[in-house]
Amino acid sequence: MGEREEVKLLGVWYSPYAIRPKIALRLKSVDYDYVEEDLFGSKSELLLKSNPVHKKVPVLLHNNKPIVESLNIVEYIDETWNSFGPFILPSHPHDRALARFWSDFVDNKWFPALRVAAITKSEDTKAKAMEEVEEGLLQLEDAFVSISKGKPFFGGEAIGFMDICFGSLVVLLKAREKFKAEKLLDESKTPSLCKWADRFLSDETVKNVVPEIDKVAEFLQELEVRAQSAASRS
């Protein structure tokens, strides 16, 4: 490749969504500049200009062209640097459809339920949401067993699209388990997922990219304190 490619990633250190493109870029050995957005401050000019519709991170800027939405960015990275590193999406159409289906499930059904359980003040709503979270984990356990076919990852021998999607949330899960002393990933209920989670976090492409669980747990605590003081002020 002759000309110097300019690759910039706008993110926030603890965001599971920002972790996804980081892992993908590492898998493809692509050099990039990382720009940390101010979590509690105002959004940068660059962010607002690059993502005027949602104004959120992560944003990938490739030669100044913005790509937004974390899984979109991962697919873009896979398709653009397609002669480098392993394939992130599987090659067989049915396997691709399954990877997309389960990522959609995680992002649009499972994780929103976890968020509701975390935020709600109603015990009833929390209980219902946690039921959904637990049911979802059982479904993901079955999906892992059937998709991995005995291999270490959803993607097979190496981490792939679904590993990146769900794995990016594992640090948050473990941090929450620490902070709230609540078990979410339970070896007795989802043994394969638990082993997969440990393998994912110790993978070469992942371990230096994800934030430390302790740091995230501390951060979740800070978030709660801020939320409570905001509530008492209003």
Add this chain to the structure above:
Amino acid sequence: MASSDVKLIGAWASPFVMRPRIALNLKSVPYEFLQETFGSKSELLLKSNPVHKKIPVLLHADKPVCESNIIVEYIDDTWSSSGPSILPSDPYDRAMARFWAAYIDEKWFVALRSFLKAGGEEEKKAVIAQLEEGNAFLEKAFIDCSKGKPFFNGDNIGYLDIALGCFLAWLRVTELAVSHKILDEAKTPSLSKWAENFCNDPAVKPVMPETAKLAEFAKKIFS
């Protein structure tokens, strides 16, 4: 490939079901259309989509594929040498198409659906404002993506055309019900012209429900 190899579980009135039907038409793939009865879910549907229990579901050699936009990509990947490409070929254009398709489902369609359920005048006004903001975004997106051609995908309809176009019949039914033009030629001229071209496309015409029939159906289900 025998038509019994490809089955689609769906319903004539569902815009999400229209998406894979248009895609299969574009690829000239014959299929068996298994219509669900409104109000109940068949054994086959529950078995093929145990997670969401929703239509559409594509069954290809008995292997299920779920979620309308995922099915469309699967059709494009599988019958890649037949018919035009549904997704654009350039990675950036593909990312744009996927982005706008997600926006349409998560923001624009949610607004349209809440309009049909909206109660008072205030609520209706708020939803109209949301839809019109969305239309303005989509007008700009259309100009950027189409680059002067008739469709988001260029000369032929593609992924993003299908993602938005499938809602046009329901949009018309809503406009009639509230006597208000939501897709307005004066505000979004390019999008309005696109809508006309989309509805006339040979892959779309056979599966687009007639407004009158859909309006009657809407009255039944929303009463």
